[in-house]
Amino acid sequence: MSQNRVWFVTGTSSGIGKEIAKAVLKGGDKVIAAARNLDSIKDLKELGAHTLQLDVTLSEKQLSSLMNDAINVYGQIDILVNNAAFAIWGSIEETSEEETEKLFSTNFFGPLKLIKAVLPHMRSRRTGVIVNISSLAGVSGFKASSLYPATKFALEGLSESLKDEVQHLGIKVLVVEPGFFRTELASPNNMVIVKRTVSDYDQHYNEFDLTSIHHKQSGDPKKLAERLFDVVTQSGSAQGREIPFRLPIGDDAYPFVSSKYEKNLEELANIKDLTSGTSFQE
Numbered sequence: 001m002s003q004n005r006v007w008f009v010t011g012t013s014s015g016i017g018k019e020i021a022k023a024v025l026k027g028g029d030k031v032i033a034a035a036r037n038l039d040s041i042k043d044l045k046e047l048g049a050h051t052l053q054l055d056v057t058l059s060e061k062q063l064s065s066l067m068n069d070a071i072n073v074y075g076q077i078d079i080l081v082n083n084a085a086f087a088i089w090g091s092i093e094e095t096s097e098e099e100t101e102k103l104f105s106t107n108f109f110g111p112l113k114l115i116k117a118v119l120p121h122m123r124s125r126r127t128g129v130i131v132n133i134s135s136l137a138g139v140s141g142f143k144a145s146s147l148y149p150a151t152k153f154a155l156e157g158l159s160e161s162l163k164d165e166v167q168h169l170g171i172k173v174l175v176v177e178p179g180f181f182r183t184e185l186a187s188p189n190n191m192v193i194v195k196r197t198v199s200d201y202d203q204h205y206n207e208f209d210l211t212s213i214h215h216k217q218s219g220d221p222k223k224l225a226e227r228l229f230d231v232v233t234q235s236g237s238a239q240g241r242e243i244p245f246r247l248p249i250g251d252d253a254y255p256f257v258s259s260k261y262e263k264n265l266e267e268l269a270n271i272k273d274l275t276s277g278t279s280f281q282e
């Protein structure tokens with residue numbers, strides 16, 4: 001990738017997205033910072049970002065048109081960061097159809113539409129990086145916030161297929177899996193709290209209360225953003241390293257992901273004999 005890189009980052013009003021935009025500017029690259037509310041990113045504009053009003057739940061046509069506007073700002077987009085998302089606190093059975101659709105529309109269909117919007121540009125230039133911000137919830141399900149992991153698993157599946165589809169075109173895909181970071185994700189303003197109607201699930205809410213971790217998370221989003229900048233630009237702490245496909249990040253991330261992979265392998269080994277013997281006898 002050339003110098004004078006241009007990044008396009010969604011959900012830059014707070015948390016990880018805002019810090020990524022700042023890290024990009026600090027690193028000397030250009031950033032198009034997108035947010036639903038332009039007032040929330042005035043600070044980024046003052047720092048030198050080009051700001052763009054964008055709700056990721058818009059239609060494919062609208063997002064494609066906004067992406068073309070964004071490409072025209074600097075003549076190129078080198079890195080798309082699908083960061084915008086929200087979390088939900090509720091069991092599967094208690095979550096309404098409307099809540100589920102809004103969650104998937106934001107966390108999965110938004111990134112999908114923006115990927116489709118940027119691909120013609122990246123294909124024509126035979127270069128680009130698509131960064132999808134997943135989660136440890138893209139590696140493991142979590143009871144009582146159950147549909148949030150469902151959106152992140154979908155994003156991981158999309159990313160894995162995309163990686164293989166566009167690799168020969170010079171386009172890379174990076175999935176970031178943050179642990180717990182101190183942002184607005186679990187704030188009462190951003191996280192959707194589902195109406196509780198089934199007391200059978202109370203024990204799950206009591207076991208781990210997602211509403212109580214707000215601003216107590218140990219991860220620093222500024223440090224995540226600076227590491228991500230290094231990884232994508234193959235500089236600083238990632239100098240000379242290939243861009244990986246998956247990047248679990250946070251001091252809680254590596255132990256969590258490795259133990260989940262080990263558990264998956266252990267479960268697979270336990271049922272190995274049940275997996276075969278189902279072919280036609282030809």
Ligand SMILES: NC(=O)c1ccc[n+]([C@@H]2O[C@H](COP(=O)([O-])OP(=O)(O)OC[C@H]3O[C@@H](n4cnc5c(N)ncnc54)[C@H](OP(=O)(O)O)[C@@H]3O)[C@@H](O)[C@H]2O)c1
Nearest residue numbers: 011013014015016036055056084085135180181183184185
């Ligand atoms: N913090 C963590 O512990 C953690 C862990 C794992 C993964 N993540 C992931 O990290 C990413 C960033 O989250 P965060 O932790 O930084 O939370 P955050 O501070 O709540 O930021 C989320 C951002 O998404 C934006 N957003 C929500 N719905 C949108 C929509 N329809 N259109 C455009 N923007 C929208 C929000 O904008 P508004 O201000 O307009 O609402 C906000 O800028 C998310 O993908 C999240 O799933 C976070």
